[in-house]
Amino acid sequence: FGDKFKKPKGSWDCATCFVSNKAEDSKCVACQSEKPGSSVPVTSSGASAFAAPSGELLDLDKFKKPEGSWDCEVCLVQNKAEAMKCVACESAKPGTKTEFK
C-alpha cells in the first residue's frame, strides 16, 4: 500500500468536504472552499456594503428613512415607498397584497 496512494505533490485536501484537490486548484472542486493556507486576497476595499442604486447607504440607526420607504426582507436593501418590488432582488414589498398562499 502506501506508495500507491502517494498524493501528487502540492495536492491538498479540502478542510470542508475532504475532497482531494490538485495543487493548481485554488478552490475545492467540490464545494468551492478556498484552499487552506493559500494567500487569500483580503479585499479591504470591497468590504463596504451594498449601496442602493440611489446612492443611499444602509446605515440603519442614524439614517432617517424617507417616509414610506421600506427595507427588503430578503436582501435588506432599502426601497422607496413607491417601489412595489425590491430594486435589487425584485422581492415583493412586504405588506402588499401579494400573498403566497
Ligand SMILES: [Zn+2]
Ligand atoms: Zn470541499
Ligand SMILES: [Zn+2]
Ligand atoms: Zn431585495
